[in-house]
Structure formats: C-alpha cells, structure tokens
Amino acid sequence: MTEYKIALVGFGGVNRALAQLIAERNARWQHELGFGLKIVGVTDLFLGSVIDRDGLDAAMLAALPAQKGALAQIPQGSAEAFNEAVIKQSGADIIAEATFTNPKDGEPAATFCRWALEAGKHVLTTNKGPIALHAQALKALAKANDVSFEYEGAVMSGTPVLRMARQTLAGAGLVGFEGILNGTSNYVLTRMEEGLGFNEAVAQAQALGFAEADPTADVEGHDVRLKVVILANELLGACLQVGDVACSGISAIDSAAIERAQAAGERWKLIGSARREADGAVRASVEAKLLPGHHPLAGISGATNALAFDTELLGAVTVSGPGAGRIETAFALLSDIVAIHTAGHSA
Ligand SMILES: NC(=O)c1ccc[n+]([C@@H]2O[C@H](COP(=O)([O-])OP(=O)(O)OC[C@H]3O[C@@H](n4cnc5c(N)ncnc54)[C@H](O)[C@@H]3O)[C@@H](O)[C@H]2O)c1
Numbered sequence: 001m002t003e004y005k006i007a008l009v010g011f012g013g014v015n016r017a018l019a020q021l022i023a024e025r026n027a028r029w030q031h032e033l034g035f036g037l038k039i040v041g042v043t044d045l046f047l048g049s050v051i052d053r054d055g056l057d058a059a060m061l062a063a064l065p066a067q068k069g070a071l072a073q074i075p076q077g078s079a080e081a082f083n084e085a086v087i088k089q090s091g092a093d094i095i096a097e098a099t100f101t102n103p104k105d106g107e108p109a110a111t112f113c114r115w116a117l118e119a120g121k122h123v124l125t126t127n128k129g130p131i132a133l134h135a136q137a138l139k140a141l142a143k144a145n146d147v148s149f150e151y152e153g154a155v156m157s158g159t160p161v162l163r164m165a166r167q168t169l170a171g172a173g174l175v176g177f178e179g180i181l182n183g184t185s186n187y188v189l190t191r192m193e194e195g196l197g198f199n200e201a202v203a204q205a206q207a208l209g210f211a212e213a214d215p216t217a218d219v220e221g222h223d224v225r226l227k228v229v230i231l232a233n234e235l236l237g238a239c240l241q242v243g244d245v246a247c248s249g250i251s252a253i254d255s256a257a258i259e260r261a262q263a264a265g266e267r268w269k270l271i272g273s274a275r276r277e278a279d280g281a282v283r284a285s286v287e288a289k290l291l292p293g294h295h296p297l298a299g300i301s302g303a304t305n306a307l308a309f310d311t312e313l314l315g316a317v318t319v320s321g322p323g324a325g326r327i328e329t330a331f332a333l334l335s336d337i338v339a340i341h342t343a344g345h346s347a
C-alpha cells in the first residue's frame with residue numbers, strides 16, 4: 001500500500017481541515033483509494049513549525065489551539081515558521097500549500113511552490129495567486145522535475161471544475177463561460193435578501209471560513225478576477241493577465257437595491273465571465289449583474305457557486321456546488337492527491 005508523506009504549508013482553515021480528514025478517514029482512504037497519508041511537517045506564519053519524519057498525529061494537529069506559536073507545544077516544534085526547512089527537509093513527497101492569496105504578485109506562495117518543485121516534490125495548492133500569476137512557469141518547473149503541480153481547489157473549492165473541464169470537455173469546443181465564482185459574496189447577497197446588513201453578512205462569511213484573510217478581495221471582485229484569469233488561461237487557451245479583466249464588486253449594492261430587485265423578481269449576482277470573440281481575442285470581466293428570476297444562475301444561493309460552460313457541441317454545461325469552505329477545499333487537496341496517485345507517481 002502506498003503511503004504519501006505530506007507537509008502542510010499554511011495551517012489555517014484549509015490545511016487544518018485536511019489534517020482533520022486524515023485523522024478521521026485515513027484507514028478508509030487506504031481501502032478505497034489505495035493510499036494513505038502521513039503528515040511529516042507543518043509550518044505556519046502564526047503557529048510556528050514542526051517536522052517529524054516518523055509522522056505527526058493528525059488528530060492532535062487538527063485540535064491544536066489557534067494561539068501564536070502553538071506548534072512549539074509539540075516535541076521538536078518551534079514557534080518560528082521554518083517554511084523552507086519544512087518544504088525541503090521534512091522528507092515529504094507532497095507539499096500542500098494553503099497560505100494567504102496575494103493577488104499582486106502571488107508571493108511568498110509562488111516561492112514555496114518553486115522550492116518544492118525544484119526539490120522534486122509534488123505540489124498541491126488552493127492559493128489563487130501562484131496560479132493566476134505564475135502558472136506557466138510553475139507548470140514548466142513541475143515538468144522539468146517530473147512531479148505534479150495540482151490546484152483544483154483554486155476555483156470553486158472541492159467542486160470539480162478545472163480537471164473536469166480539461167478532461168471531459170476536451171473536444172467539445174469551449175468558447176466561453178460565466179459563473180458565480182465567489183462563495184463569500186454570494187453568501188452576503190443571499191443573507192442581505194433575508195434582511196441582514198452587509199457588514200454582519202461579511203462577518204458571518206468570515207466565521208464560516210469562506211472569506212479571504214482580507215474580505216475586500218471577496219466583495220470587490222478581486223478574488224473572482226483571479227479565478228476568471230485561471231479559467232480563461234487554462235480552458236480557453238488565453239494569455240490573460242489580471243489587469244486585462246475589468247472588475248467591480250458588490251460593495252455598492254445596498255439594502256434598498258436588494259429590495260428593489262426582489263420586488264421585480266430579480267437577484268443581484270457577482271458574475272465572472274470570459275469569451276473567445278470572433279477576432280480570436282478572449283475578453284473577460286467581473287461585475288455585479290441583476291439577473292431575472294428565470295436565469296439559470298439566479299437560483300444559486302449562499303456559498304454555493306455555479307459555472308456555465310458554453311460549448312459548440314453541447315451548448316451550456318453547468319456545474320454547481322460548494323465554492324468555499326474549509327472541508328470542501330480540503331477535499332480539493334485530496335482530489336489532487338488522487339490525481340497524482342492515478343497518474344502513477346510513486347511515493
Ligand atoms: N477557505 C476557503 O473556502 C478557500 C477556498 C478555496 C481556496 N482558498 C484559498 O486557500 C488558501 C488558504 O485558505 P484558508 O481558508 O486556509 O486561509 P486561512 O487564512 O485560514 O489560513 C492561511 C494560513 O496561512 C498562514 N500563512 C500566511 N502567510 C504565511 C507564510 N508566509 N508562511 C507560512 N504561513 C503563512 C496563516 O498564518 C494562516 O494560518 C488561501 O489562499 C485561500 O484563498 C480558500
């Protein structure tokens with residue numbers, strides 16, 4: 001039975017949820033998926049770091065108090081985040097990167113991915129920064145080192161979109177997409193329809209683990225813009241940069257606007273879209289739109305996301321499911337490991 005040694009970089013909501021899933025399901029995965037996981041390192045700016053090549057207790061990690069330097073409580077642990085040592089020297093086969101998304105330059109996450117790939121380790125990341133800004137270079141580095149670089153969770157958390165479209169819509173003639181791609185903003189709009197204020201709704205989304213470290217990225221559309229760039233470049237063969245995508249968010253939508261929409265049978269939705277035009281160029285945008293009640297995306301509520309692919313052979317193909325959430329995104333990391341395992345990379 002294969003056992004992958006995994007190191008977790010960033011131990012916030014997502015990687016902690018992965019530790020919880022490993023604690024609860026490792027035996028089941030061994031049976032169902034043909035591999036098990038052993039956590040050999042954890043590093044986090046706030047919590048510190050720890051390496052144990054014999055394996056750390058996943059349940060103990062999942063229950064670690066969220067206190068500064070808490071990893072120092074574990075034997076061999078430190079209050080300092082020795083990121084480079086955990087990535088390069090923990091003996092991990094796989095690095096799961098889940099630190100803050102930096103929409104400006106993707107750092108330092110892009111460097112963490114680079115270190116890992118250069119050291120011959122498979123990389124999983126849920127972080128949109130390195131993918132939207134450095135995907136080509138990181139994919140080339142992975143290829144040069146004969147390892148995998150997987151990032152299913154970067155768009156729509158655990159709901160299969162990137163791999164599904166790449167593998168099962170190949171040849172269908174994908175010409176564009178539009179979707180609800182941010183769980184926080186859709187959750188906020190839904191709660192506002194139920195009468196909650198904007199700030200209270202954002203606070204709830206933060207408490208539920210949907211929001212970015214700075215939720216401005218969610219409500220101003222910046223998070224969706226990164227996802228649109230990732231989808232357009234990955235699936236439409238575009239070469240978009242973040243600045244190419246016109247972007248606005250939902251912060252200008254107040255309770256009165258929500259009520260007017262409801263009275264008219266309409267719903268506000270933050271829509272990210274891209275399309276290959278007749279001139280061959282791919283044009284993309286992010287903006288809040290008023291959708292009529294019968295629109296296929298109008299019924300999507302809460303942190304659920306939906307993405308409608310426009311294809312030549314099938315017409316619209318729509319996928320919907322969780323767009324955010326700790327466990328939901330940790331599942332995306334598992335799906336990346338399944339992809340590595342299926343591709344035949346051995347531990
Ligand atoms: N939570 C979700 O629903 C979700 C869904 C999809 C993608 N993502 C992405 O996944 C990533 C992780 O999300 P999360 O919800 O776990 O975030 P989080 O804010 O809960 O955790 C991030 C952790 O990374 C640590 N960190 C930040 N910078 C670091 C550094 N330089 N070195 C070491 N550790 C560092 C922080 O201390 C924090 O504990 C983010 O990039 C986010 O955009 C999250």
Ligand SMILES: N[C@@H](CCO)C(=O)O
Binds near residue numbers: 155181185324325
């Ligand atoms: N903050 C993001 C997480 C998923 O990328 C959201 O709310 O959709």
